[in-house]
Amino acid sequence: MTTIRDVAKKAGVSVATVSRYLNDSGYVSGEAARAVADAVKELKYELNPVARSLNTKKTNIIGLIVPDITNPFFPELARAVEDVALTYGYTVILCNSDENPEKEKNYIETLRKKYIDGFIVTSNQLDAPHYANIPLPIVALDRAINANIPTVASNNREGAGIGTRALLERGCKKILFLRGPEELNPANDRYEGFMDVIRHSGIEHHVAICPFHFTESEKIVESILQEQKDIDGIFASSDVSAAGALKAANTLGISVPDELQIVGFDGIAMGEMLSPGLTTVAQDIYKMGAIATRVLIKRIENQTEEQHFYEVPVELKIRGTTRSVEE
Amino acid sequence: MTTIRDVAKKAGVSVATVSRYLNDSGYVSGEAARAVADAVKELKYELNPVARSLNTKKTNIIGLIVPDITNPFFPELARAVEDVALTYGYTVILCNSDENPEKEKNYIETLRKKYIDGFIVTSNQLDAPHYANIPLPIVALDRAINANIPTVASNNREGAGIGTRALLERGCKKILFLRGPEELNPANDRYEGFMDVIRHSGIEHHVAICPFHFTESEKIVESILQEQKDIDGIFASSDVSAAGALKAANTLGISVPDELQIVGFDGIAMGEMLSPGLTTVAQDIYKMGAIATRVLIKRIENQTEEQHFYEVPVELKIRGTTRSVEE
Numbered sequence: 001m002t003t004i005r006d007v008a009k010k011a012g013v014s015v016a017t018v019s020r021y022l023n024d025s026g027y028v029s030g031e032a033a034r035a036v037a038d039a040v041k042e043l044k045y046e047l048n049p050v051a052r053s054l055n056t057k058k059t060n061i062i063g064l065i066v067p068d069i070t071n072p073f074f075p076e077l078a079r080a081v082e083d084v085a086l087t088y089g090y091t092v093i094l095c096n097s098d099e100n101p102e103k104e105k106n107y108i109e110t111l112r113k114k115y116i117d118g119f120i121v122t123s124n125q126l127d128a129p130h131y132a133n134i135p136l137p138i139v140a141l142d143r144a145i146n147a148n149i150p151t152v153a154s155n156n157r158e159g160a161g162i163g164t165r166a167l168l169e170r171g172c173k174k175i176l177f178l179r180g181p182e183e184l185n186p187a188n189d190r191y192e193g194f195m196d197v198i199r200h201s202g203i204e205h206h207v208a209i210c211p212f213h214f215t216e217s218e219k220i221v222e223s224i225l226q227e228q229k230d231i232d233g234i235f236a237s238s239d240v241s242a243a244g245a246l247k248a249a250n251t252l253g254i255s256v257p258d259e260l261q262i263v264g265f266d267g268i269a270m271g272e273m274l275s276p277g278l279t280t281v282a283q284d285i286y287k288m289g290a291i292a293t294r295v296l297i298k299r300i301e302n303q304t305e306e307q308h309f310y311e312v313p314v315e316l317k318i319r320g321t322t323r324s325v326e327e
Numbered sequence: 328m329t330t331i332r333d334v335a336k337k338a339g340v341s342v343a344t345v346s347r348y349l350n351d352s353g354y355v356s357g358e359a360a361r362a363v364a365d366a367v368k369e370l371k372y373e374l375n376p377v378a379r380s381l382n383t384k385k386t387n388i389i390g391l392i393v394p395d396i397t398n399p400f401f402p403e404l405a406r407a408v409e410d411v412a413l414t415y416g417y418t419v420i421l422c423n424s425d426e427n428p429e430k431e432k433n434y435i436e437t438l439r440k441k442y443i444d445g446f447i448v449t450s451n452q453l454d455a456p457h458y459a460n461i462p463l464p465i466v467a468l469d470r471a472i473n474a475n476i477p478t479v480a481s482n483n484r485e486g487a488g489i490g491t492r493a494l495l496e497r498g499c500k501k502i503l504f505l506r507g508p509e510e511l512n513p514a515n516d517r518y519e520g521f522m523d524v525i526r527h528s529g530i531e532h533h534v535a536i537c538p539f540h541f542t543e544s545e546k547i548v549e550s551i552l553q554e555q556k557d558i559d560g561i562f563a564s565s566d567v568s569a570a571g572a573l574k575a576a577n578t579l580g581i582s583v584p585d586e587l588q589i590v591g592f593d594g595i596a597m598g599e600m601l602s603p604g605l606t607t608v609a610q611d612i613y614k615m616g617a618i619a620t621r622v623l624i625k626r627i628e629n630q631t632e633e634q635h636f637y638e639v640p641v642e643l644k645i646r647g648t649t650r651s652v653e654e
Contacts, residue, residue, distance in 0.1 A: 094421040250602040275577040
């Protein structure tokens with residue numbers, strides 16, 4: 001294998017000069033630069049990326065921290081991050097945090113030492129010291145905002161308003177809102193958006209805290225529907241919860257959408273596989289991941305940022321769990 | 328920050344001696360070793376992992392190559408790989424290949440130069456030169472076997488026999504088998520398993536090639552069910568195809584499981600969210616990922632391997648798309 005010494009010999013300069021040239025880390029005369037460039041070309045010298053990392057402290061690797069890749073929202077996000085990273089010559093390390101601050105901290109610490117270039121993070125811990133003091137570029141995705149960390153998120157509040165109106169326009173008279181975990185910013189924004197619209201509608205409503213988890217949502221909705229048989233609309237803050245609600249309705253023999261209409265939030269691929277297909281407030285998950293990756297790489301490469309908060313619009317996708325709009 | 332020079336000075340030895348000691352790469356006298364160890368401890372010197380990689384050619388990073396993380400089989404696999412890797416102090420780079428040999432080749436080439444320690448690969452290209460000649464530990468998951476590459480897979484053929492018998496025992500008289508892509512080994516093994524059982528049953532059957540894709544499966548099944556109204560059982564080689572079949576039945580107003588019974592293959596989480604819940608031949612996806620990771624890390628760490636082929640048993644999960652067994 002050709003070494004840096006071979007290149008230096010061929011170019012008639014010192015190894016230090018070759019290193020300065022290759023790593024762009026100090027003065028090299030025009031003449032020396034040309035000689036090194038020619039020698040590199042002639043000898044087909046490939047710069048060892050690990051040696052280069054040691055000089056530049058860059059690896060072209062970014063970390064993606066998600067709570068759990070098996071939650072169907074995150075594979076679509078991961079796919080976008082990897083696709084866009086690849087076009088910039090970056091690869092992606094996948095980290096499942098389980099929302100555990102210790103795990104997040106360990107990941108950041110371990111990968112920082114390996115000169116990872118930056119992180120895209122979906123976490124509720126963004127104000128925790130391991131993020132606040134991190135000496136690396138970082139972009140927050142979907143969740144919580146720290147003033148120093150650029151954030152990419154959907155217009156959750158507005159989106160929830162759209163979902164709520166979809167149920168009202170279709171004649172619902174008593175709506176159950178499945179609110180997500182209270183520690184989750186997007187869930188709270190969706191709750192606000194629901195309240196913005198329902199508050200002025202005069203329509204009866206009921207709010208239940210409900211984790212973004214299929215079986216638990218199914219159980220919660222089954223028990224509520226058994227007690228409150230006049231509920232004719234459910235708006236769930238996540239598609240997984242909406243799927244649980246649909247399953248509960250099926251179990252209880254409640255016909256969807258004739259007796260009960262359901263709207264979800266997320267737009268994950270699973271929604272169309274359900275019967276009937278799930279009407280949902282769809283986030284542009286791929287676009288969120290793509291923007292976050294571009295913003296991160298810009299920061300890594302010290303390019304100026306235009307903005308600090310990126311809001312990605314949602315879109316109402318009408319499928320079979322809702323009826324036609326009443327005239 | 329403490330440097331290797333500070334350690335050498337403190338220990339009263341040369342930088343080269345400290346480096347040999349830390350990287351375990353040459354003779355160091357017992358006295359020098361103790362002096363270096365004390366200095367490292369006292370100065371709280373942390374060995375730079377990138378510098379270490381340059382010496383050891385190890386990074387404690389492994390690559391996971393999957394066709395597409397948004398196919399719901401792969402997030403569960405990725406989760407297992409990451410969980411197990413973490414317990415051994417390894418992190419995981421996620422690579423979506425889209426079954427594109429050029430993309431796979433580029434990933435392997437790029438990551439090899441960064442001293443990645445090995446790869447876990449789900450690919451149909453395992454006989455391609457970029458795998459056959461790779462100078463790194465590699466483990467094949469789910470797909471195809473190359474004599475030099477350890478493989479972890481389900482007992483697909485046997486599993487398909489179990490799924491087929493489940494339909495026969497429940498009274499099906501005409502069964503549609505949704506065979507996966509012909510270039511896919513596991514799909515072919517499942518086809519063989521179906522034929523093993525159906526061939527001797529005297530039951531009428533029909534085989535359709537069907538990609539592991541929801542919408543395409545839905546269309547294919549819808550058109551077949553419109554023509555062959557006496558089909559009363561469908562065995563799909565993947566849960567995603569089974570979900571498409573269920574949706575087609577719903578669209579056509581065919582009652583599942585009363586008029587038509589459906590069995591899938593995979594055991595992904597989405598199966599229980601469907602209505603009725605999907606009866607399926609469940610692979611132990613997490614276990615497959617966990618075994619592959621352990622085998623890979625053993626190879627990386629030059630531990631002896633006990634075996635070359637790991638077969639993970641499947642399990643029939645009965646849910647709502649099948650009826651009770653006929654007496």
